[in-house]
Amino acid sequence: xxxxxxxxxxxxxxxxxxxxxxxxxxxxxxxxxxxxxxxxxxxxxxxxxxxxxxxxxxxxxxxxxxxxxxxxxxxxxxxxxxxxxxxxxxxxxxxxxxxxxxxxxxxxxxxxxxxxxxxxxxxxxxxxxxxxxxxxxxxxxxxxxxxxxxxxxxxxxxxxxxxxxxxxxxxxxxxxxxxxxxxxxxxxxxxxxxxxxxxxxxxxxxxxxxxxxxxxxxxxxxxxxxxxxxxxxxxxxxxxxxxxxxxxxxxxxxxx
Numbered sequence: 001x002x003x004x005x006x007x008x009x010x011x012x013x014x015x016x017x018x019x020x021x022x023x024x025x026x027x028x029x030x031x032x033x034x035x036x037x038x039x040x041x042x043x044x045x046x047x048x049x050x051x052x053x054x055x056x057x058x059x060x061x062x063x064x065x066x067x068x069x070x071x072x073x074x075x076x077x078x079x080x081x082x083x084x085x086x087x088x089x090x091x092x093x094x095x096x097x098x099x100x101x102x103x104x105x106x107x108x109x110x111x112x113x114x115x116x117x118x119x120x121x122x123x124x125x126x127x128x129x130x131x132x133x134x135x136x137x138x139x140x141x142x143x144x145x146x147x148x149x150x151x152x153x154x155x156x157x158x159x160x161x162x163x164x165x166x167x168x169x170x171x172x173x174x175x176x177x178x179x180x181x182x183x184x185x186x187x188x189x190x191x192x193x194x195x196x197x198x199x200x201x202x203x204x205x206x207x208x209x210x211x212x213x214x215x216x217x218x219x220x221x222x223x224x225x226x227x228x229x230x231x232x233x234x235x236x237x238x239x240x241x242x243x244x245x246x247x248x249x250x251x252x253x254x255x256x
Contacts, residue, residue, distance in 0.1 A: 034165035034187040036153035041165065041190045043140040045219045046086070048250040051241045053080040053092075056225065058237035065230040066206045074237045076101065082241075087144035089255045090133040105133045106255050130177045138241075139192040139210040139223045141185070148172055159184045159193040159209075178202075189213060191221040204231040216244050 035041070055074050063071030073080075076094035083091040090105045096114065104111040108125040125131040129149075135142045154166040164184035171177045177200070184194040195208040210223035227238045 034156055034163070034185075036165070038141065038151040038153075038167050038169070039143075039146060041141050041185045041187070042143050042146065043135065043190055043220060044143075045217065045247075046135070046140065046142070047247050048083070048085040049138070049222070049244065049246045050084075050248060050250070051082045051222070051245070052243040053082050053094075054078070054240045054242070055080075056238040056240045057235075059235065062230050062232075062234040062236035065232060065234070066228070066236060070206075071237070074239075083250055083254060084133075084135070084138070085250045085252075085255065086135070086142060088132045088134060089252075091254055104255055107132065127173075128177050129171045129173065130179050136181075136183070136192065136195070139195075139213070139226070140221075141183075141190070141192070154182070157184065159186075162186050162193060164193055186213075186221075189215070189221040190219075191223070206230055206236070214244070216246050220246055222246075 055076065058071065058074040060071055060074075063074060073092070076092075076096060078095055080092060080094035088105070088107050090103075092103045094101055099114050099116040102111075102113040104113075105125075108127065108131065110123045110125055112121045112123075113119060134145045136145060148171060149169050150172055151167040151169045154168055156163055157166050158164065165187055166182065166184050168180055168182050170180040179200050180198050180202075182196040182198075183192050185192050191210065191213040193210050193213070195210075197205045197208070199205045207229045209227045209229075211225040211227060213221040213223050216222050222244050223241060225238055225240045228236045230236050
């Protein structure tokens with residue numbers, strides 16, 4: 001092989017090698033497609049959770065545009081003690097002015113107690129699944145929630161620079177509830193970073209952003225703040241979360 005042919009051959013080999021390296025770099029840089037099965041994002045290590053909630057900011061007018069009752073919790077002053085136990089049991093304790101207030105939700109039953117007002121009221125929320133309090137409210141997916149919902153995968157989209165798996169979630173019993181929600185889930189932490197809630201008619205009602213999730217125990221991530229905006233893009237309120245503890249063995253009696 002003469003000198004000119006050797007140069008051509010060498011150049012071809014080098015270019016081929018560079019091309020292979022380029023393809024290799026591109027393959028390594030391409031992010032893996034997240035799972036399209038919502039069951040893969042279930043928080044399997046959580047039985048109960050307690051936290052101290054505090055209203056960081058709120059706008060009454062913006063809250064009322066979500067619903068007339070949505071902003072009630074933002075009227076609670078000071079620290080709010082939140083206790084949740086699977087499945088669908090919630091207790092909230094706080095102060096309305098100088099009065100102690102307690103709200104308990106267990107499945108479809110809601111209890112409101114304000115002793116200084118002589119109030120001890122129990123309401124039946126009915127069979128509508130959208131009225132239940134679930135882990136999704138605080139940014140997590142549970143097996144119990146998936147028992148009466150169904151999800152369709154909408155691909156991968158970013159939230160605050162994090163590539164998330166996106167799902168549209170509806171209820172199996174559409175004769176009871178036709179509302180739906182779209183959630184953005186971080187595949188690494190299994191924490192929901194964003195949730196859009198749509199009403200019975202398919203209209204956007206509110207957007208929840210779960211901020212600065214923190215790993216409380218291995219495999220259990222929890223947001224340190226949840227911000228809600230209404231369907232006009234107005235910031236309605238932000239609730240902060242601190243002193244978060246999981247799996248402490250909450251007694252069933254506190255939900256009665």
